Structure formats: structure tokens, C-alpha cells
Amino acid sequence: MYLENLSLKIDTQKCNLCTACIRECVNGVLTKNDQNQIAVAPGGEGRCIHCAHCMMVCPAAAISIDGLDPEKDFEPALRGPDFSKLLNQVKSRRSIRHFKQRNLDSDVMADLMDALRYPPTGVNYRNLQFSVISDCDIMEQYREKLYARYFARFENEPDTKDICTAWKQALANGGDPVFRTAPHMILVNYDEKAPCGFADSVIALSYFEMLANAAGVGTVWFGRLIFLFNQMPELMDMFEIPAGYKPGYAMLFGYGENLFRRAIKRQLPVITHLK
Numbered sequence: 001m002y003l004e005n006l007s008l009k010i011d012t013q014k015c016n017l018c019t020a021c022i023r024e025c026v027n028g029v030l031t032k033n034d035q036n037q038i039a040v041a042p043g044g045e046g047r048c049i050h051c052a053h054c055m056m057v058c059p060a061a062a063i064s065i066d067g068l069d070p071e072k073d074f075e076p077a078l079r080g081p082d083f084s085k086l087l088n089q090v091k092s093r094r095s096i097r098h099f100k101q102r103n104l105d106s107d108v109m110a111d112l113m114d115a116l117r118y119p120p121t122g123v124n125y126r127n128l129q130f131s132v133i134s135d136c137d138i139m140e141q142y143r144e145k146l147y148a149r150y151f152a153r154f155e156n157e158p159d160t161k162d163i164c165t166a167w168k169q170a171l172a173n174g175g176d177p178v179f180r181t182a183p184h185m186i187l188v189n190y191d192e193k194a195p196c197g198f199a200d201s202v203i204a205l206s207y208f209e210m211l212a213n214a215a216g217v218g219t220v221w222f223g224r225l226i227f228l229f230n231q232m233p234e235l236m237d238m239f240e241i242p243a244g245y246k247p248g249y250a251m252l253f254g255y256g257e258n259l260f261r262r263a264i265k266r267q268l269p270v271i272t273h274l275k
């Protein structure tokens, strides 16, 4: 597995042999040994994905994984907001395309960055890399560089000259067709070896978006950047994508300029209930 050196300790004094850990483990890492104790099964080390479910379900706090203390190194098992509150948030989420020209409050930024540890990843791979622009002056530099490179490269190409003219016009009118005036950006890059890397990056941003919105921070998915990477792969250096990684998806964020006063009721998509 990608994470080696399994460190899984079972405190047999504390263990009450309920076997919840054995039943919870998707990969059969744990078993009951000849002495009627919970133990790592033969070959179990290689199958462990370090999800720590065994430790989290243990009612006796008898399991420690990767050096974590089951009594201390834990978030309380909180329940999330109730369905209707969360649904209201989902309904009222909007793509923000006009942002206030100021940085997020530093504690809000810190909380959002800290929360990046929580979204799930396929096979618990947890190797995403985040390129973040957390300062609006730096964002301004990226904005200038990116437009300059794009125009230099595509202004005279038959397929792209019209878009260059439209973007230049929008910029002259105070618009920002690529960065949407956002002060911040988050780009998620995934390890090429990750089994579900692209999905992991989109999931991470979906969680980020929900949390950002709950903190009063506006967001918009930054598909244009991904298109630009396809057109100009050399841009990847500008965004410091590490070797062996690919850009997954990106999001712009900051405090929104406009207040959305009503939410729209979207059409229900096609839902096929299989029989």
C-alpha cells in the first residue's frame, strides 16, 4: 500500500472483545488470534489503508493507529447540522462573480485551510496538494501575468482572436472574465498514482465550497483555469503544480459584493429509480 509502516496497537487489557473493529474494517486487517485477542491478521499490514475506522468505533478506546492516542487525539463525534439547515445552504449557494477587493479575515482563511484535512479520498489516499492564493496582491500579479501570456499567445490566432477581443473589452470595462475579480484561489492537484485523484480533488472543493459559504465566503468553480491549462500546459509551472501531480479542479473565493436576495427553484434532474 502507499502508506507503509503500519503502526496498529491493541491494548488487550482495555479491549472487551466486542469485535466491532473486525467487522468495521473493509480490508480484513484485524482478526481474533489463538489467544482470543484482537490482533493484526496475517498480511493485514499490507492491506491497511489507515482510515482509522477500527480506532473510531472501539467503545473501549483500546486501539491506537499511527501513534494516535484513542483517548486524546480525537475530535468529539459531532453531528452535522440538521437536514433542513444544510438543504437551505445548498439552495442558497450561488456562483459569485463580483468580489470585494479585500483579503478574507485571517481566522476565516485559517479555518478553511485547516478543514482541508477532512474530505474523503478514494482508498484513503490523502495525497492531494493545494495551491492557494491567499493574498489579493499576489492574485493581482497572477491575473496580470495570465492575461498577458494568453493575449501574447492567442491574440492573432484565428480560433481565439475573438475571445481575446471580448476579454480585452471586458477588462477595459472593469470586468475580469477569467478570475471574476476574486481575491483568492484554490487549485487542487492530485498525485498521478492516486486511484481516484480527479474525483478526490472535486470532492475536496465541494466540501470547501460548503464550508466557505457557511462562513459567509463566496465561491465560484474555476473551470476556465482548467481549460487554460489544456490550452497552455506551461501555465502549470506558474501555479507550482508539483512533479508527478496533475491539476484536478480549482475554485475562486472571497467575500461577495452582491447580496443574493432569493434562491431559485431549479428543475429536478432525470432520476431513474432502478427496479
Ligand SMILES: Cc1cc2nc3c(=O)[nH]c(=O)nc-3n(C[C@H](O)[C@H](O)[C@H](O)COP(=O)(O)O)c2cc1C
Binding pocket: 093, 094, 095, 096, 097, 180, 220, 221, 222, 223, 224, 225
Ligand atoms: C465544474 C464547474 C466549472 C465552472 N467554471 C466556471 C468558470 O470558470 N467561471 C465562472 O464564472 N463560472 C463557472 N462555473 C459556474 C457555473 O456557470 C454556475 O454554477 C451555473 O451558471 C449556475 O449558477 P449557480 O452556481 O449560481 O447556481 C462553473 C461551475 C462548475 C460546476
